[in-house]
Amino acid sequence: MAVLGINVTLVEDDNDRLLLRWRVDGGSALSLPAYSGSGRAEELWTTTCFEMFVQGDDRAYVEYNFSPSQRWAAYRFPTYRDGRSDEGLSDPPVIDHQQGDRFFVMTVKLPRPVDENLRIGLSAVIEEEGGVKSYWALAHPDGEPDFHDPACFIAALPAPVRS
Template sequence: MQTHELVAHAAHPPLSIRRVEARILSMTDAWMRVRWRIDGPDKLVIPPFAGRGRADELWQTTCFELFIMPKDGTPAYSEFNMSPSERWAAYDFDDYRDGMRQRDFSREPDCVMRSGQSIAIFDAALPRVQLPGPPCAIGLCAVLEETGGVKSYWALTHTKDQPDFHDPACFTAGLARTRAA
């Protein structure tokens, strides 16, 4: 699967983070595995372990996000937020920021953060049965907090004066309909 370089929003530059990449590692009948790689994480704030469970407002600190919009002609999409704390959230929207509701998730995602001086890796595995199916457009994003409360907002692209991961123009990657491995 393709690696995507994310771009920091110009209005919110990072302190020491030099590069962020995201990629879908694999898609099987059971799991979708996604990885974010951060170069220069020495000032990265990693939320403390909180245990698995649903939580809102994860974007207030370091958080990794995935948006999925089925290519079925409707503006509906889903948002998945995952934190190094192991907390997560899943929402469905009827249209751009409209009709928000929690997405049912009977099996929790698996999230793992590994961090060193030069790179950090965040891996998430989401249960495939609970995700919209391909073909679809996707957005890969991250909110990265660094020391002093500095937040940078990373996405495939930014089209507005302020960060807006919900903007359909940010859903520039895609998932094709393929046979699962």
């Protein structure tokens, strides 16, 4: 396996947009989907894909998938893995990536979820040349990787500061 680690940063700009940046160290061997232009798509997680899960005070949560192809998906789940429906976004995400000899950087800008005091999970499905896959997250539940598990939602996105 060539991937050595993944770092992710999340910042909020003055226009209520989030900027997410995943840096994959050892990312030169990634298997990347072909460019297909911005738009919704299904099953992005079957190859290299970067994800964010957002949960408020109830059991409902939203899953975001971002592909290096510039395709994306957003789904709402009222409960754990049940009742999936498309989540509407006020603006589509803006997706970009850069690849060097030793790293791969995926950058996503998207509207900030409007709820307050959110718990989030940040994760990635990594496919390397030859079909080797690995599953990366801030935390994993015991057993098999499951990005939907509440144990993965360990980061906080506090309410925005308004001036």
